[in-house]
Amino acid sequence: MSHLPPTRRPVLKALLATPLLSAAGRAEARDYTSAAEVLAEVDRLEADLDERLSLLSAGLPAAAPLAHGILADHARHREARVSLRRRLHLPGSNVDRPAPPERRGPATIEALRARCEELVHAYAEGLPALGDRVAVDVLAHAMVDDARHLAILQMWNEAEQGG
Amino acid sequence: MADDRRAFLVATARAAGLGAPMLALLAGTAAPARSEENDLAILSAALMLEHHAVALYGHGLQGSLFPPGLRAYATEFRGDHQGHRDTQVAILEERGAAAPASRSDYDFAGLPAGDAFIRAALEIEVAAQRAYTALISGIRTNDYLLSAAFILIDEVRHTTVWRRVLGLEIYSASGR
Numbered sequence: 001m002s003h004l005p006p007t008r009r010p011v012l013k014a015l016l017a018t019p020l021l022s023a024a025g026r027a028e029a030r031d032y033t034s035a036a037e038v039l040a041e042v043d044r045l046e047a048d049l050d051e052r053l054s055l056l057s058a059g060l061p062a063a064a065p066l067a068h069g070i071l072a073d074h075a076r077h078r079e080a081r082v083s084l085r086r087r088l089h090l091p092g093s094n095v096d097r098p099a100p101p102e103r104r105g106p107a108t109i110e111a112l113r114a115r116c117e118e119l120v121h122a123y124a125e126g127l128p129a130l131g132d133r134v135a136v137d138v139l140a141h142a143m144v145d146d147a148r149h150l151a152i153l154q155m156w157n158e159a160e161q162g163g
Numbered sequence: 164m165a166d167d168r169r170a171f172l173v174a175t176a177r178a179a180g181l182g183a184p185m186l187a188l189l190a191g192t193a194a195p196a197r198s199e200e201n202d203l204a205i206l207s208a209a210l211m212l213e214h215h216a217v218a219l220y221g222h223g224l225q226g227s228l229f230p231p232g233l234r235a236y237a238t239e240f241r242g243d244h245q246g247h248r249d250t251q252v253a254i255l256e257e258r259g260a261a262a263p264a265s266r267s268d269y270d271f272a273g274l275p276a277g278d279a280f281i282r283a284a285l286e287i288e289v290a291a292q293r294a295y296t297a298l299i300s301g302i303r304t305n306d307y308l309l310s311a312a313f314i315l316i317d318e319v320r321h322t323t324v325w326r327r328v329l330g331l332e333i334y335s336a337s338g339r
Binding site for chain 2: 029066069120123124125127128133134136137140141143144147148149150151152154155
């Protein structure tokens with residue numbers, strides 16, 4: 001399944017000079033055109049990540065505390081998005097929870113890290129399309145939570161690959 | 164934001180050279196308006212924090228104050244901050260504004276090597292993360308908002324890594 005955005009654009013030319021590949025050094029970003037599109041993409045990516053987290057914690061008990069904590073954060077974020085949709089007069093989410101088995105992806109740490117990175121980038125790339133200061137504040141705080149999850153998963157992945 | 168966290172943020176921001184109007188925004192005693200003037204104020208404040216971080220990491224790397232096993236992280240994070248700095252200088256210049264220069268009087272001389280130096284790095288990272296989080300909704304223009312969001316992601320990574328190195332909690336099951 002392709003989830004590549006229809007258009008890409010430069011973030012900022014100056015960022016190309018960034019010496020190392022950081023989040024801020026990404027050269028391209030998705031152009032979201034509406035708050036509804038941003039929220040739908042966050043819903044989709046978060047639901048997919050949650051499915052993989054549940055699978056991981058079922059098969060790897062050591063991962064359960066982190067998985068449960070992330071799932072609790074996501075439950076809060078979902079509630080916040082419900083409020084935002086009301087505020088912005090948008091229809092509710094139509095993401096399946098849980099996803100049908102045929103749409104579930106692998107639950108490796110690398111797969112989780114990659115999906116979490118997509119989610120964090122969707123937040124960042126979506127902020128300019130929101131057009132509402134409260135919405136920016138709410139999604140930016142959720143983005144910070146997921147950026148922390150991403151950093152933890154990156155360190156876990158590095159540790160696994162390092163032996 | 165709790166009073167002690169706000170006081171910490173203001174103290175660190177003051178040490179980085181932020182001016183009174185931005186300190187008032189970070190202290191919560193003034194509300195940022197979404198205006199070009201405010202964008203420029205946020206850019207300048209963020210730039211001062213980036214200058215401070217670049218200088219601190221530079222001092223630590225030059226003086227071998229980071230433990231050998233952590234130099235790679237320090238080098239990576241200094242590179243991130245240099246990228247953030249250059250980005251914000253470019254945005255300011257694109258808008259015809261003068262980018263504030265780095266202070267010439269940072270006082271890092273008394274910082275010892277090892278964990279104490281990592282704690283100093285963590286402090287500036289936490290201050291940057293909180294400043295961007297507090298101010299991001301006041302940004303008016305899309306390009307700067309997008310840029311600030313990706314910078315904030317970097318700051319969260321830096322903070323999380325240093326907290327783990329220092330054995331501090333990086334995650335609580337309560338979700339906070």
